[in-house]
Amino acid sequence: MKTSLNTNSASPRKSKKQHVLLVFLTISTFFWFLTKLSKEYTSSVVYNLSYKNLPEAKLFQNNPPQTIALELKATGFKLLKENFNRKTLELDLHQVRFKEKYHYYILTKSKTSEIQAQLGKSIRLENIGQDSLFFDLGVNKFKKVPVVSDIDISYRLGYSLSDKILIQPDSIEVRGPEIQVDKIHELKLKTLKLTDVFEDVYHEVQYIKPANTGKVNFDFEAVKVIAKIDKFTEDSFSIPFYIENVPENAKITTYPKEVKVVFKIGLSNYSKISANSFKVVCDYKASEKAGLNYLVPIIVEEPEWVSSVKLVPNHIEYLIQK
Numbered sequence: 001m002k003t004s005l006n007t008n009s010a011s012p013r014k015s016k017k018q019h020v021l022l023v024f025l026t027i028s029t030f031f032w033f034l035t036k037l038s039k040e041y042t043s044s045v046v047y048n049l050s051y052k053n054l055p056e057a058k059l060f061q062n063n064p065p066q067t068i069a070l071e072l073k074a075t076g077f078k079l080l081k082e083n084f085n086r087k088t089l090e091l092d093l094h095q096v097r098f099k100e101k102y103h104y105y106i107l108t109k110s111k112t113s114e115i116q117a118q119l120g121k122s123i124r125l126e127n128i129g130q131d132s133l134f135f136d137l138g139v140n141k142f143k144k145v146p147v148v149s150d151i152d153i154s155y156r157l158g159y160s161l162s163d164k165i166l167i168q169p170d171s172i173e174v175r176g177p178e179i180q181v182d183k184i185h186e187l188k189l190k191t192l193k194l195t196d197v198f199e200d201v202y203h204e205v206q207y208i209k210p211a212n213t214g215k216v217n218f219d220f221e222a223v224k225v226i227a228k229i230d231k232f233t234e235d236s237f238s239i240p241f242y243i244e245n246v247p248e249n250a251k252i253t254t255y256p257k258e259v260k261v262v263f264k265i266g267l268s269n270y271s272k273i274s275a276n277s278f279k280v281v282c283d284y285k286a287s288e289k290a291g292l293n294y295l296v297p298i299i300v301e302e303p304e305w306v307s308s309v310k311l312v313p314n315h316i317e318y319l320i321q322k
């Protein structure tokens with residue numbers, strides 16, 4: 001029983017001594033830390049950058065440098081504060097130097113006093129990490145660029161386009177930094193693929209924005225693709241043809257005297273078509289020059305709403321009397 005009592009009384013005394021030692025070490029470390037921080041050191045600190053006084057009518061074409069590394073001499077307290085509360089330094093670009101085209105630069109050495117003034121007297125600027133800072137500067141530009149479609153339509157049997165596909169608008173105005181605007185020559189639509197089409201098409205389609213044009217504004221985000229679809233039927237007319245460049249005082253007899261024009265036409269336009277809608281010509285001189293003993297009929301006039309037009313026959317036998 002006596003042995004047990006002695007052990008219990010020794011344990012609190014040992015714990016108390018450990019606690020006192022720990023407090024002593026903490027206080028000692030604190031004062032050692034204060035002593036160290038009160039001394040001067042040289043260290044690198046990274047600052048954010050902002051800019052003012054760009055040359056007249058100029059703007060940044062791409063994002064300018066966002067940070068700069070400075071080698072500073074100051075007490076440990078100051079350096080610690082600068083690292084934790086990173087301020088933004090402002091650089092004046094009024095006297096930025098021209099290199100070529102859009103490219104400008106400043107020598108950071110010329111900004112030493114400007115930077116030092118923003119750091120304060122208790123911090124001394126020893127060195128600047130970058131020798132130079134480079135910028136792309138230019139004007140705000142706008143232009144119109146054409147829209148290029150990528151459309152793949154397959155039609156139901158007997159159906160097809162009754163007119164050309166419309167893109168509305170067919171060009172888009174772009175505005176922004178000239179270095180980015182100058183790279184845009186066209187805007188390509190995302191692929192529109194349709195199958196078994198038998199009704200009019202009316203789709204809103206987005207275009208693909210070119211890479212590296214993040215600061216460019218586009219008038220529209222999408223365009224309308226419009227296509228008129230019609231049911232088609234095949235028809236034909238027998239019409240006379242004309243012969244050009246016949247020698248003077250010569251008489252030509254042909255066989256046959258007419259040709260058949262075979263074509264496809266949408267039902268909505270069927271009432272507009274007649275034999276007079278077509279004109280076929282044979283060029284005697286062209287056949288003679290090619291060494292042909294027949295004439296070649298060519299369609300020189302036809303309505304825009306017909307398709308798959310062909311002539312029967314596709315050559316004309318003739319006799320010439322001079």
